[in-house]
Amino acid sequence: MTDPHPLVLLPSVEGPDLPVASLRAILPAWHPERDRPVALSGGYSHGVYALGGSHVLRFAIPERAERLRHESVILNDLGARPGLVDIADRLPRVVASFDGAMSTNDSLSSRWRGWHGLIINRFQGSNAFRAWLGASEATRVRWVHEAVRILRTVHGFRDGTPSGPVPSSPALRYTCGWYGTRMEGVGSDWCECHRLYLSKLRDLLVAGGTVSHRNLLEASLAACWARLDALTTVWGPRTGHGDFHLHNIIVSGTAVTGVIDWEWGGLTEPDADLAHLLRWSLFPGHPADEDLEDRVSAVDFAGVPSAIWNAYPEVATINGLEDRLFVYLAEHDLHQLSQYPESTQAIARLEAWLAGAHLTLTPRN
Secondary structure (H helix, E strand, C coil), X not given: CCCCCCCCEECCCCCCCEEHHHHHHHCCCCCXXXXXXXECCCCCCCEEEEECCCEEEEEECHHHHHHHHHHHHHHHHHHCCHHHHXXXXXXXXXXXXXXXXXXXXCCCHHHHCCCEEEEEECCCCEEHHHHHCCCCHHHHHHHHHHHHHHHHHHHCCCCCCCCCCCCCCCCCCEEECCHHHCEEEEECCHHHHHHHHHHHHHHHHHHCCCCCCHHHHHHHHHHHHHCHHHHHCCCCCEEECCCCCHHHEEEECCEEEEECCXXXXXXXXXXXXXXXXXXXXXXXXXXXXXXXXXXXXXXXHCCHHHHHHHHCXXXXXXXXXXXXXXXXXXXXXXXXXXXXXXXXXXXXXXXXXXCCXXXXXXXXX
16 A cells, blocks of 8 residues: 555554554455454464454564465465365455555554554354353364364365375475474475474474473484384375364354464375364363363363364374374474473373373274
């Protein structure tokens, strides 16, 4: 935008206020005097606001702006893929992606330098985690089954009977790892990518002076390296969500209305893209909103793994699935400890994986 617009300010979750009136120029269909912005729960990396019933604004500080730009690329790519037409209404559509300075006049541009905004369509309903305790078991299974089928389609598998290997370009390069420590475009060899990522985690843990629980960390790293041969079976790099769990699945009634928050999307293997949903089904307390932490337990989510495997037969039958899941799950918690050395949740989960808890998440258990 080249024409400056007056600002009406709204308190932001982090940093400067939002330029509400300027957003009116970016989104002409929105009427701020009628549909006042409402802060939504969640948004671990961004301020998240409903702009009426049809749109959602995510606004990121400079340190996190690149993630929103990345999400725009992922979503635009998904929107252009003809094979996703049947699920297009349940994938976010980019309405606008803009830098903060574009929505201010020159006198305020320095205040917004580096900020980035993303406006997408809003899905009706609430995230499945918040709706979970009030739902019947049949509804819960349907939510998981439906969401996983959406993800399976994004991965490139046709709906219907189980598919064989799906061709993938050898020139594509995997994204490997979790969140801020992940490695993008690291290579075309899935096993070697994880070897490199584990080496990175080891170096980060050492550089960070993480000396507490040293035996646990060394045992976890060694157990991952010992299982890497299981990662030689691949479908090839394909677009994945990267943060697929119940907070990012929007439901209304018994239906899944959308799968949101693709900022960590990248080229991955399908089974790795399911690791979050499996982890949180066994350890739901950590990702729960504060008012739910003391109310949820693994018992509430016991039906999640079987619903996943029923919806995704290709992954359910992959050779070495148990060992592959161990690597993904342990890597996540090693990542957590590299960022938060005293995370009691990550320590407890690593101890559980080493004791075989991951086996309870597989289709053969």
